[in-house]
Amino acid sequence: xxxxxxxxxxxxxxxxxxxxxxxxxxxxxxxxxxxxxxxxxxxxxxxxxxxxxxxxxxxxxxxxxxxxxxxxxxxxxxxxxxxxxxxxxxxxxxxxxxxxxxxxxxxxxxxxxxxxxxxxxxxxxxxxxxxxxxxxxxxxxxxxxxxxxxxxxxxxxxxxxxxxxxxxxxxxxxxxxxxxxxxxxxxxxxxxxxxxxxxxxxxxxxxxxxxxxxxxxxxxxxxxxxxxxxxxxxxxxxxxxxxxxxxxxxxxxxxx
Amino acid sequence: xxxxxxxxxxxxxxxxxxxxxxxxxxxxxxxxxxxxxxxxxxxxxxxxxxxxxxxxxxxxxxxxxxxxxxxxxxxxxxxxxxxxxxxxxxxxxxxxxxxxxxxxxxxxxxxxxxxxxxxxxxxxxxxxxxxxxxxxxxxxxxxxxxxxxxxxxxxxxxxxxxxxxxxxxxxxxxxxxxxxxxxxxxxxxxxxxxxxxxxxxxxxxxxxxxxxxxxxxxxxxxxxxxxxxxxxxxxxxxxxxxxxxxxxxxxxxxxxxxxxxxxxxxxxxxxxxxxxxxxxxxxxxx
Numbered sequence: 001x002x003x004x005x006x007x008x009x010x011x012x013x014x015x016x017x018x019x020x021x022x023x024x025x026x027x028x029x030x031x032x033x034x035x036x037x038x039x040x041x042x043x044x045x046x047x048x049x050x051x052x053x054x055x056x057x058x059x060x061x062x063x064x065x066x067x068x069x070x071x072x073x074x075x076x077x078x079x080x081x082x083x084x085x086x087x088x089x090x091x092x093x094x095x096x097x098x099x100x101x102x103x104x105x106x107x108x109x110x111x112x113x114x115x116x117x118x119x120x121x122x123x124x125x126x127x128x129x130x131x132x133x134x135x136x137x138x139x140x141x142x143x144x145x146x147x148x149x150x151x152x153x154x155x156x157x158x159x160x161x162x163x164x165x166x167x168x169x170x171x172x173x174x175x176x177x178x179x180x181x182x183x184x185x186x187x188x189x190x191x192x193x194x195x196x197x198x199x200x201x202x203x204x205x206x207x208x209x210x211x212x213x214x215x216x217x218x219x220x221x222x223x224x225x226x227x228x229x230x231x232x233x234x235x236x237x238x239x240x241x242x243x244x245x246x247x248x249x250x251x252x253x254x255x256x
Numbered sequence: 257x258x259x260x261x262x263x264x265x266x267x268x269x270x271x272x273x274x275x276x277x278x279x280x281x282x283x284x285x286x287x288x289x290x291x292x293x294x295x296x297x298x299x300x301x302x303x304x305x306x307x308x309x310x311x312x313x314x315x316x317x318x319x320x321x322x323x324x325x326x327x328x329x330x331x332x333x334x335x336x337x338x339x340x341x342x343x344x345x346x347x348x349x350x351x352x353x354x355x356x357x358x359x360x361x362x363x364x365x366x367x368x369x370x371x372x373x374x375x376x377x378x379x380x381x382x383x384x385x386x387x388x389x390x391x392x393x394x395x396x397x398x399x400x401x402x403x404x405x406x407x408x409x410x411x412x413x414x415x416x417x418x419x420x421x422x423x424x425x426x427x428x429x430x431x432x433x434x435x436x437x438x439x440x441x442x443x444x445x446x447x448x449x450x451x452x453x454x455x456x457x458x459x460x461x462x463x464x465x466x467x468x469x470x471x472x473x474x475x476x477x478x479x480x481x482x483x484x485x486x487x488x489x490x491x492x493x494x495x496x497x498x499x500x501x502x503x504x505x506x507x508x509x510x511x512x513x514x515x516x517x518x519x520x521x522x523x524x525x526x527x528x529x530x531x532x533x534x535x536x537x538x539x540x541x542x
């Protein structure tokens with residue numbers, strides 16, 4: 001089976017500082033990869049490099065495109081990469097405000113990607129928007145409300161709906177549950193897990209919350225100071241951590 | 257007359273503006289940056305249009321200025337006087353006789369010909385501005401033809417008002433390439449954008465010039481199930497009886513009486529001179 005995404009030797013420097021270095025992995029269709037590590041360990045830098053938001057200094061990000069098979073997205077022309085970014089890829093930001101248009105209604109937010117790929121039928125766009133609101137457990141009556149009138153958890157669910165409406169195959173998530181209270185987190189995770197299974201999504205999830213990766217991720221990468229210090233199956237890494245830093249990370253979690 | 261160079265601006269400035277105009281004509285709908293000059297009038301009064309007019313005027317031209325269709329409003333009168341003083345060109349109020357027409361927010365009702373130039377005053381040239389505040393991003397969207405966002409605005413209109421409520425500055429696609437703000441003309445005028453005359457757009461404060469050459473394809477954006485409609489008040493003109501012209505609503509008293517009159521004063525005057533009479537018109541009014 002061809003991997004959906006092959007990452008080879010990604011490297012990013014901020015001047016003399018290392019953002020991330022020598023990161024390589026394969027991601028197969030339907031697989032969820034978790035990236036954990038403390039603040040400043042290069043998780044978000046790596047994610048932004050992979051998604052093409054940051055320019056990398058070295059490496060390849062080879063994506064198995066529908067039309068042409070495996071292509072290095074870092075070598076793609078900008079229009080191609082941006083097209084990929086609103087069709088087969090999706091990016092869920094930590095802060096929903098970064099990913100949503102706050103002055104546009106919930107329906108418009110969901111419809112934007114559809115209109116961006118050429119949908120020009122209002123009725124269809126609206127039907128899909130309502131359908132997706134239902135899937136992320138937001139009442140249909142809120143379709144014309146602006147995200148400013150939504151709670152944090154609802155905004156995050158709206159952002160997810162807005163990203164998944166075009167049926168992407170790969171989703172990048174940057175701390176999707178950050179800043180939400182635990183019960184809302186639990187529901188969001190439940191929802192995400194359902195959507196990932198149902199749509200056969202591949203996802204790369206950056207988080208510092210080990211509970212999130214335990215629930216969602218098939219495989220896990222642990223980062224420290226820009227390097228990957230340990231990688232493997234999630235349960236294996238969390239239950240039998242080998243690297244000293246991973247052991248510290250696992251033992252730091254408060255057992256209630 | 258000796259105090260000013262012809263048409264106020266110096267020749268080097270006019271050359272610079274002409275280059276921007278030519279580039280705009282070569283790439284229809286593309287916003288060409290230009291070094292907008294300080295003009296002896298405030299921004300918002302048509303400084304962009306005035307600079308384009310100044311660069312386009314020749315001593316043989318006959319100049320006409322309209323403001324919301326009218327020849328006799330402050331803005332129109334002062335710009336007309338400005339060029340009378342600084343260029344000494346002939347001026348007229350009759351659309352057919354003018355070779356250069358500067359307009360604010362209307363296209364004349366009379367069909368323009370290949371011998372005429374229409375200059376628009378533009379407040380905000382960027383159609384995507386209110387949806388995407390970053391200039392770097394809107395330029396990228398234009399260059400990559402990413403115009404989905406424009407439809408988000410129309411979507412919002414329908415979801416809030418049940419119909420496309422945008423009634424002026426209605427976005428258009430020029431020659432299947434650039435989305436353009438046609439300046440705040442009523443959408444009734446949008447179909448007229450495909451015309452025989454040259455159309456030039458000048459935005460002074462925003463320092464942009466763009467153009468639509470004659471016979472260029474101009475399509476108003478819409479949805480398949482909510483097609484574009486060039487709407488106007490459903491009423492004939494009360495002075496000249498015209499059924500096909502864009503109308504202004506005038507409130508007559510505080511008892512709810514109102515009248516509708518052509519916003520194009522020259523069109524209305526010429527119809528009345530030809531003997532047409534509306535509901536409130538009189539035979540000898542013209």
